[in-house]
Amino acid sequence: MSDFHELLDNYDGTALANLVRQKEVQPKELLETCIERIEKVNPSLNGIAEKLYDSAREATYADGPFMGIPTLVKDLFAPIKEAKTTNGSFAVGGVRLGIDDNHTSRLRGAGCVFVGTTTSPEFGTSYTTESSLFGPTRNPWNTEHSSGGSSGGSAALVAARAVPFAHGNDGGGSIRVPSSCCGIFGLKPTRGLVPSGPMVGEGWAGMSIAHALTLSVRDSAGLLDVAAGSDLGAPYAAPHQEESFVSSLSKPLRPLRIAMIDSLSPWPNSKEANLAQQHAAKLCEALGHHVTTAKLPVDLMTFFDRAFDIIGPNVKSYVEMIGNMSGSPVSDEALQPSTRIIIRDKGSVSAVQYVDAVTYMHGLGRIMANFMQDYDVLLTPTLTRSPVKIGELNLQDDSKSIEEFIQLSHSYSPYTAIFNGTGQPAMSVPLYWTPDNLPLGAHFVGRFGEDATLLALAAQLEQLQPWWNNRPPVNACR
Numbered sequence: 001m002s003d004f005h006e007l008l009d010n011y012d013g014t015a016l017a018n019l020v021r022q023k024e025v026q027p028k029e030l031l032e033t034c035i036e037r038i039e040k041v042n043p044s045l046n047g048i049a050e051k052l053y054d055s056a057r058e059a060t061y062a063d064g065p066f067m068g069i070p071t072l073v074k075d076l077f078a079p080i081k082e083a084k085t086t087n088g089s090f091a092v093g094g095v096r097l098g099i100d101d102n103h104t105s106r107l108r109g110a111g112c113v114f115v116g117t118t119t120s121p122e123f124g125t126s127y128t129t130e131s132s133l134f135g136p137t138r139n140p141w142n143t144e145h146s147s148g149g150s151s152g153g154s155a156a157l158v159a160a161r162a163v164p165f166a167h168g169n170d171g172g173g174s175i176r177v178p179s180s181c182c183g184i185f186g187l188k189p190t191r192g193l194v195p196s197g198p199m200v201g202e203g204w205a206g207m208s209i210a211h212a213l214t215l216s217v218r219d220s221a222g223l224l225d226v227a228a229g230s231d232l233g234a235p236y237a238a239p240h241q242e243e244s245f246v247s248s249l250s251k252p253l254r255p256l257r258i259a260m261i262d263s264l265s266p267w268p269n270s271k272e273a274n275l276a277q278q279h280a281a282k283l284c285e286a287l288g289h290h291v292t293t294a295k296l297p298v299d300l301m302t303f304f305d306r307a308f309d310i311i312g313p314n315v316k317s318y319v320e321m322i323g324n325m326s327g328s329p330v331s332d333e334a335l336q337p338s339t340r341i342i343i344r345d346k347g348s349v350s351a352v353q354y355v356d357a358v359t360y361m362h363g364l365g366r367i368m369a370n371f372m373q374d375y376d377v378l379l380t381p382t383l384t385r386s387p388v389k390i391g392e393l394n395l396q397d398d399s400k401s402i403e404e405f406i407q408l409s410h411s412y413s414p415y416t417a418i419f420n421g422t423g424q425p426a427m428s429v430p431l432y433w434t435p436d437n438l439p440l441g442a443h444f445v446g447r448f449g450e451d452a453t454l455l456a457l458a459a460q461l462e463q464l465q466p467w468w469n470n471r472p473p474v475n476a477c478r
Contacts, residue, residue, distance in 0.1 A: 004033035009471070012216035013069045013164035017111065020068040027068030027113070031056055034070040034115055034163055041160040047129075047137045047153035049075040049117040055082040056115045065222050067111035072166040073104055074154050076120040077200060078210060080104045088120040088131040088150075091322050091334040102195035102231040103210045104167065110226040118153030118166060122336045123315055124208075127177050127413050128393040129153060132336050136390045139181055140472035141438050145387040148178030154213050155182040159472055165219045171208030172307070173382075173416025176428035179213050180382035180441030183430040183470055185458065186213045187220050188416075190449050191423030192236030194227045202235050205310045205358050207420035215468065217458045221245035224451065236423075239449035248452040249459040256376040256457065258284055259294035267300070267411040272440055273381040276432035280379060280442030280461075283431060287460050294375070297367055298418055302360075304406045307417060309357035312346025312402075315339060337398040338405060345402035365422040365448070372424075372447045377457065380415040382428040382441035388412065415443055425451040429458055430467045437473075 007016060007025070019025040035053050042048050061068050073080050076087050079101050084094040100108060108114070119134045129137035129152025137152040139145040140160045147156040151168030155178030158166050168175040170188040179186025189211050196203055196210065203209070211227070214220045224245045230237045260281050263269045269277070281291045319339075323329040332340055349357075372378075393409060400408070410417065419426040425448075428441035446454040 004029055005037065008033060008037060008161050008164070011164070012214070013066055013219045014216070014222055016164060017065060017067045017069050027061065030068065031070050031113060031115065037162040038116065038157065041140070041157065041162055044143055045138050045140060045147070045156045045160060046135055047118050047147070047156040049086065049119050049134060049153065050083050052082050052114055052116050056113050059113050061113050062109050062111045064110035065226060069112055069164065070115040071107070071112045071163050072116050072118045072154055072157060073114055074120055074151050074167050074169060075117040076124045076150060076169060077203065078104055078167060078169060079199070080114055082114060083117045086133060087123055088133055089122040089335070090133050091319065091330045093326070101199060102197045103227055106195070106227045107167065107223070115163070118151070118157065120150045120153065122339050123318065124150035124169070124171060124174055125311065125315065125342060126150060126338060126393060127173065127409055128388065129178070130390065130394040138390065139387055141183065145389050145438065146181060146393070148181030148387065150174035151213060152178045155179055155184060158182070158213050158215060159184050161471070165212050165214040165223065167210065168213045169208060169210040170420065171204045172420050173413050175211060175213060176382055176416050176426060176441070176443060177413050179428040179430070180439060181387040183433070183439030183467065184213055184215055185217055185220055185427070185429060187211055187427040187451070187454065188419070188425060189224060190238040190425045190451055192230060192234065193238035193451065195229070195231035195234060197231040197234060204314050205361065206236055206423060207307070207310065217455060217462050218246060218249055221249055221455050241452065245452055245455055248456055251456065253456045253460060256289040256453070257374065258289050258291045258377045258379055259375040260291055261378055261380045262293055262295050264296065264300050264414050267384055267414050269381055270385040272386055272434050273384050276440040276442055277379060277381045279432050280429070283461055283464055284379070287464060291379070296418070297371055298364065300414055303364070303418060303421065304410055306357040306360045307421060308342065308346045308402060308406070309349050309353055312342050313349060313354055316343045316347030319343065337395040340398040341395070341400055341402055341405050344398065361421045368422045368424065369448060376447065376453060378445040380443045382416065382443040383413050384411060386434045386436065386438045386440050419445050422448070424448050425454050427454050427458060429461055430470070431461060431465055433470065
C-alpha cells in the first residue's frame with residue numbers, strides 16, 4: 001500500500017496495527033506520513049507542545065495490539081522518557097524527568113510510538129487550551145474557535161487525522177469537552193481503572209484520570225484493555241473486568257434504561273445543545289433502548305464550591321513544589337490569571353474544609369449510585385453550547401473572583417465534572433453538528449465500573465450513525 005495519507009483518513013489505530021502486523025504497511029512509512037500530516041496541520045492548529053520526530057524514528061516498538069502506531073501524549077502530568085514536562089506553564093520550566101509514568105509505559109508496551117506531546121492550558125484547569133506558554137490551540141472545524149480543554153492539543157490533532165488516537169487526561173471534563181469540540185470520541189474511565197503512578201497517587205482527590213481521545217470506539221476499548229489495572233500501591237481500584245473491553249463491543253447489548261437529564265439551573269442549555277441531546281436520545285430509542293427524563297440530585301453551585309476546595313490546594317501545593325525544586329518561590333507573573341485566582345481564593349482553605357470537600361464527593365458518589373439503581377445510563381449534552389471562540393474563556397487578569405471564574409467556565413460545561421467527583425465512567429460521542437458545521441457531543445454516563453456498557457452503547461451508535469465521514473474543512477487543517 002502506498003497512499004498512507006488515505007490510510008490515515010480512513011483507518012483507525014487497530015486497523016493500521018493489523019496492517020503493520022501483516023507486513024502490508026511499513027511502520028517507518030506510516031510514521032513519516034504522520035509527521036508529514038502534523039507538519040501540514042499544526043501551523044493552523046497549534047496543538048504540538050514538543051516534536052519528538054528523531055526519537056520516534058529511532059524507537060523500537062513492542063509487538064502489541066498497537067504495534068508501530070504513532071501517537072501523541074498530552075503534556076500534563078504524564079511524563080514520557082523523551083519529552084520535556086511543562087504542564088502548560090512557564091513556571092515549570094520544561095524539565096526532562098526521563099521516565100514514563102505507569103500509564104504511558106503501558107501504551108509504549110502496547111507498541112505505540114510517541115511522535116510528540118500536545119498542548120494543555122496551565123495545569124489543566126480550563127475548558128479551553130490557551131496557555132501563555134504555547135498560545136491558543138485551534139479547532140480544525142473552524143480555527144476561530146477553541147479546540148476545548150484541557151486535552152485540546154490531542155483532540156485537534158486526532159480530529160485532523162494526524163494520528164488515529166492520542167493520550168489525554170480528565171479531572172473535570174478534559175477528555176470529553178475537547179472531544180465534543182472537535183467531533184471525536186472521548187471516554188473518561190471509572191476511577192481507579194487506569195494507573196496514575198508513580199508520581200501521582202490521587203489526582204485532585206481522585207477526580208482526575210487518564211485515557212485517550214480516539215476516532216473509533218474500538219481504539220478506545222483497545223487502549224483501555226492495554227492500560228486497565230491498578231499499579232502497585234494505588235489508592236483506588238476499579239471493579240475487575242471479566243472480559244476484554246474490545247470483546248464487549250461485539251456482544252449483544254440488552255435494552256438499556258437511559259435517563260435524559262433536564263437542564264441544570266442556573267445554566268440552561270442552548271437550543272443547539274438541546275437538539276444534540278434530543279438527537280442522541282432518538283438514536284438510542286431507534287436501537288431499542290428506553291429513554292425517560294429525570295433530574296440529577298445535585299446542587300451545582302455547592303458541587304463546584306466543594307470541587308475547588310480540592311483543586312485549589314492541589315494547584316497551590318504543586319506551585320510551591322516547583323518553587324522548592326527551583327530554589328525560589330514561583331512569582332505571580334509566571335502564572336496565568338486563572339491560576340492566580342484559584343490559588344488566591346481557594347489555595348489556602350483549611351484542612352477541615354478540604355476534608356469536608358472530599359467527604360462531600362464521597363457522599364455524592366453514594367447518592368448517585370443509589371440514583372443509578374433506576375437507570376443504566378444518563379444522557380446530557382457535553383456542552384451547553386457549541387465550541388466557543390478563541391479568547392472567550394481565557395481570562396486576561398485576576399480581578400475576577402473564584403465564583404466569577406466558575407460562572408465563566410462551568411456554565412459552558414456544567415455536566416462533565418460531576419462524574420469526576422463520583423468516579424463514574426462517562427463519554428462524549430460525536431453525533432451532532434450545528435448549522436455552522438461545528439460538532440457538539442452527546443454525553444453519556446454509566447454506573448461505577450460499567451465502562452463496558454458505555455463502550456458497547458457507543459459502538460452501536462457508531463454503527464448506526466458513523467461519524468468518520470465527517471472530516472474538518474480542508475482549508476482549516478490540510
